[in-house]
Amino acid sequence: MAKTGSRIAAIAAFLVTFAACGGSAGPTVATDVGITSNGILLGTTIALSGVAASYGTIASAENAYFTYINNQGGVNGRKITFKILDDVYAPPTAVTLTKQLVEQDQVFAMFSGLGTQTQTSVRDYLNSKKVPQLFVATGATTFDADFGKPSPADSSIKWNYTIGWQPPYQGESRIYAKDILANHSTAKIGVLYQNDDYGQDYLKGLTDGLGSNSSMIIDKESFDATSPNVTSQLVKLHASGADTLFVFAIPTPTITALATVTALHWKPQIYINSVSSVASYMKFAESKGAFIDGATSVGYIKDPTDPQWANDDGMKLYKTVIANCSTCDANNGFNIYGVAVAYTMVDVLKQAGTNMTRANVMSIAANQLNENNPFLLPNVVVKTSSTDHFPIMQEQVIQWSAHAWHLQGSIIDERGTIK
Amino acid sequence: MQEFIQLLVSGLANGGIFASLALALVLIYNAMGLVNFAQGEMAMFATFIAFTLIGRGFNYWIAFPLTLVIAFAGGVLIERVVIRPVERAPVLTLVIVTLGLATLVNGTAGFLFGYEPRVFPSPFSVRTVNIIGAFVSYRDLGVIATSAVVLVLIYVLLQRTTLGLTMRAAAHHPEASRLLGVRVSWMLALGWGLASAVGALSGIMVAPVLVLEPNLMQTIIIYAFAAAVLGGIESPLGAVVGGLIVGVTVNLAGAYIPFVGGDLQLAVALAIIVGVLVIKPNGLFGRASVRNV
């Protein structure tokens, strides 16, 4: 406590001095709801049980990073408390819990809420109350692309308190489109996609990225969580004559899809979406007989199971941080994602300094980010500006061989391609 | 044409999965005149037990039968503790209890084992075999083969042994059986134990084909219901035949009927259930029963 007191005294002294020097308006000292002299309260809703519960570990990983930061004294003397609530992936529950977090728990901001439908359901509410909806944990392009736009339901609500973080799904599939046009320009493409916002968003990015060449997609087959498997879809794709296959699905169906492709004695050029391409899932697929050598994906985060990062400082930091979470598997790609996005959150809070208002923090997150994140691939920068609200738009192509992903070429920048 | 044959063959493979679980449903129905909504979850849980045993170092061929025994004991235990108090309650109560059980088992599995997908080994290889131009893996064939073996065993038990007869009598005419000295309650427990073991076998065979996770059986159970209903809820042969038909129909409908497409395949199962129940409630192999007033 004494330390904090003396810090505040130091800041005050600095301010007085600065003001006395007649400089331009000094750094603002301000607080807001959810900020106390020694604490910052953040909240989130995520699926901790039920069908989407495998994502729940993300929040635990984020909390592990906050614990690490708190152990070092916190952010400008304030420790972060992160309240995590289980919305069982259902929008009405997310709405109820978000209202509770905002109106009863009085959080400063919502951080890394997970799920496209769930985060869409609370977007209007949070923006109407000017509570930051920071770094939502979904690649749905709308959270970046529609920044500042008015809500279709109530045009008086502008979405300028919402921002995403990870590369949008459409951006990722545009990279695939570029890769195909550059390296496989005569490809006949078949797409297996999940019939939800996730799969449809990816498909749109691919189609848009191919532009006038979108007729290269000769067949697309959708499936659903309630489909027994993806076999009939893959049989049709195979029969269509496609020699290139895109799999836009979450991990479990991706694994069975890859195994089925090999079982059908089909050897297309395979593209796997980045959420499901985590190395442990690929090895899982191989154990089921999938032959995926030469499969392509993209990455923007370091893979904890990739030996090339064994001595990397960022990876070592990650391993230290994740030890704070007893239930987290360090090899799970979701966990390094959580730590990476928490890093950005802390970065924003640090940048806010003493001006801890929601408006300022939101402004930094949406317009002033320029961060080198130790957990992301080298040269990937987390960046936003007043004209660009897509924090991460760079990824690198990776190819699978010898039971591991290998970086190919250099970072591809998709900035500015999605309007 | 090739596509059609492949769809057919893959559909049969799918159908094997549905059939294996449907057999457990049929067994429960024969034992107590009720469909157990928790059958799939119990099968999944038993598979996780096997997974844990293998993880602890047990050889697959020891863990496998050990799990079946544990599953049998578990089924009996559940019947004694959860079902027995409501044995004579109306159908609604029993349905709700089995639903509660399903939720409980699923939640417990998620809590104990986590939601990460797990690899589960199989004695069958992943390699494929060529059948009239279509490919099916040995694992899929293994599922069908095991289901066929279980079918025979169940048929023999129910139709050719005194024990099976006693079980069926206890299910259909509990009062009369009691008068004849049958321990109806224990017949019920036996039925649950056997069904649980059959379910465990289904899970163990199916998990390598799909992915082991708590939600493994969540949609399969509905297809299994469709299979059991189509085949006649009392008939083990019906369960297998029904399973194969459902598997093929779902595949073909998904591929050739644009309205169904790849994402409304479950609606096909729903249509089968409702259609059979409305048109021919006893299914293909069931026998019509007369309801006494």
Added chain:
Amino acid sequence: MRRLRSLPPRYWLVLVVVLFFVGLPTVVPSFQSSEWAQVLIFAIVIMGLNILVGFSGQISLGHGALMALGAYTSAILIHRYHMDYLVTIPIAGLLTGAVGFLLGIPALRLSALYLALATFALAVVTPSLIKRPADLTGGVRGILIAAPDPPQFAKDAFGAVTGGSAMTSDQWLYYVSLMIAILLFWFAWNLVRNRPGRAMRAIRDREVAAAASGINIAGYKTLAFGISAFYAGIAGALYGLTSGFVSPDSFPLALSFQLLVGTVIGGLASIAGPLIGGTFTFWLPIVSSQFVGSQPWIPTQIASTFKDAGPAVTYGALLILIMIFAPNGIAGLLASGYAYLRRRLLGAADRKSGHMPPDPQTV
């Protein structure tokens, strides 16, 4: 006056409960009004489900699907056809009621167990069905619904009672839900007390005998389906309004299951049951994941186990326990507890009039 005083205690209870609910938003924070509005919404569905399951003996595991129909009807009318949101509520109810009535026809052929199965499959396939006509339903993007502004008279009344606080949209929607719940409660109560209720109970208990007495089995059973669907449709529309959003994931299988659970736990064939059931359905997940964890007197091990296990485990366990020990649900428990107390305190018969106490299950 004498009539008032000789009213059975339950009428006073109803009055107290109504007053409690009317006054609630004036004393609790706005978002809690939204939470209690959802309690009322669940109570409405459960009232309908109660008529179907408790009074006419037909199981439905698919009422989440009917809620979805009501919610989407209302959302589409608001979003595409710019209808006033209040008008969409009865339309949603009537449309869903008609669909429910039609569903009741094939349901006649299905025995209890198979009906459960068929409606279960319906509930599972509902999210996929919603996604299909994407132009109409917004597909996976869902439909956003603007939070309605309270009308002036409501704002004035609220301000007068609370000494000047502005009425929020959440509070207004709460009152809308409350008014509708009271109306529908009254309607259900009348239904159950009169001929349709008696006919349904006769069908539930002894169908063959009921048929022999000349009751139109098919008519009443499909009517029960239709009415319960009507309730679900209205509740669905309100559900969409209070959430401000409808999407396929808003109506998972779990919802249908929770509704049936709420019906049973509240107490089948009881009138108070739906309110208890609605309270339970809404609050259980929140209590099991948050409340337990925040109580210092519960050891951390137990609390974190409870929280990590998720609401599913608690639901399942509670359901089983209640079906075993209290098959008449909480309302049944309360009623028999009350009857027991009365017997102990007053003797078996009422001393003044010599009448035996009424059967707690009848109204």
